Amino acid sequence: MKKLEYFDLLSPEPIRLDGVGLIRSPTLRDISKLRYRYRQYSEYMRILQIDMDLYLSTLEQETREQWDQLGNLIGIYDILIQNQELRELLLQAFSFFICGAVEYLPDEKIFLVSEVTASSDSQTKGVIQSSNYDELRSMILQMNYLISDDSEPPSYASEKARKIGERIRKLKRQTSKHRYADRNMNLGNLISSLAAQHHSLNIHNIWDITVFQFYDQFYKQNYINTIDIRAMNYAYWGGEFSPSDWFRDLHDTD
Numbered sequence: 082m083k084k085l086e087y088f089d090l091l092s093p094e095p096i097r098l099d100g101v102g103l104i105r106s107p108t109l110r111d112i113s114k115l116r117y118r119y120r121q122y123s124e125y126m127r128i129l130q131i132d133m134d135l136y137l138s139t140l141e142q143e144t145r146e147q148w149d150q151l152g153n154l155i156g157i158y159d160i161l162i163q164n165q166e167l168r169e170l171l172l173q174a175f176s177f178f179i180c181g182a183v184e185y186l187p188d189e190k191i192f193l194v195s196e197v198t199a200s201s202d203s204q205t206k207g208v209i210q211s212s213n214y215d216e217l218r219s220m221i222l223q224m225n226y227l228i229s230d231d232s233e234p235p236s237y238a239s240e241k242a243r244k245i246g247e248r249i250r251k252l253k254r255q256t257s258k259h260r261y262a263d264r265n266m267n268l269g270n271l272i273s274s275l276a277a278q279h280h281s282l283n284i285h286n287i288w289d290i291t292v293f294q295f296y297d298q299f300y301k302q303n304y305i306n307t308i309d310i311r312a313m314n315y316a317y318w319g320g321e322f323s324p325s326d327w328f329r330d331l332h333d334t335d
Contacts, residue, residue: 083216085223087332090293095180096224101217102194102207103180106224106291109272113288115177119268125174126225128167129218133157158214162190175209178221183209226296275299300331 089096095103107122115121136157161167168185172192175183181196194207209217264270275295276284279302287295 083219085220087330090224090332091297093291093294096220098207098213098217098220100207100213101179101209102196102205104178104217104220104224105180106293107177108289108291109268109295110288111177112268112292121173122177124170125177126222126227128161128170129174129221130227131157131161132215132218136160156211156214158211159190174221178224181207225292271295271299275302278302297332304329304331 085096090106093106093108095105097103112119112122133156161171162185172183172185175192175194179194181194184193184195185191186193190210192209194209195204196207272287272295273284275298276282276287279287279298282290282298290298
């Protein structure tokens with residue numbers, strides 16, 4: 082799947098997916114306005130994380146072999162929409178992340194996206210179907226800072242830089258995998274922690290940043306804390322230290 086640009090992910094503006102419409106990264110306030118708040122948001126993210134490999138891993142060996150024989154004839158989208166409960170959950174998730182009205186058309190087995198134009202007099206139509214679902218799913222996950230484990234590790238200028246980079250990389254994987262299970266990685270705890278330590282974000286204004294911006298700042302703050310400790314060690318003991326380490330591109334450690 083296409084990796085989105087870091088600038089676009091940081092921006093509060095929606096990103097357009099051709100053939101579908103504008104996709105947004107919700108703010109923390111948007112999540113807090115959901116009926117069941119973080120629990121409901123977590124359900125949206127969980128269903129979007131289901132891919133064919135994850136689905137097949139839940140099947141018995143004989144059934145998996147039968148699916149393998151079908152090749153690419155059936156995708157995860159086709160499986161999910163056959164279940165009414167999962168189909169309804171997808172509809173809710175799309176309605177939350179996509180700018181516009183979303184409805185399911187059972188005869189065509191597609192989700193129709195109606196986007197009102199600036200003039201408010203006409204609408205453009207987008208379609209979510211099996212052929213573009215994986216791209217849409219990947220886009221939403223990226224915009225909500227859920228990362229993949231299959232990316233290549235970056236190169237580092239020194240051994241100390243590599244250790245710090247690997248520490249951040251490990252922390253990101255832990256957050257991605259255990260965002261809903263580990264109490265330390267629970268969004269509520271992370272909001273409280275970042276608001277208490279950040280120079281400008283506080284418990285009042287933090288709700289207006291997007292989910293991607295939040296996790297970006299969380300990892301950046303964690304990295305700067307590490308750099309500050311290294312700077313103190315360098316001041317006392319000397320050794321290896323670069324004053325430019327504080328603005329290292331952490332996004333490449335995904």
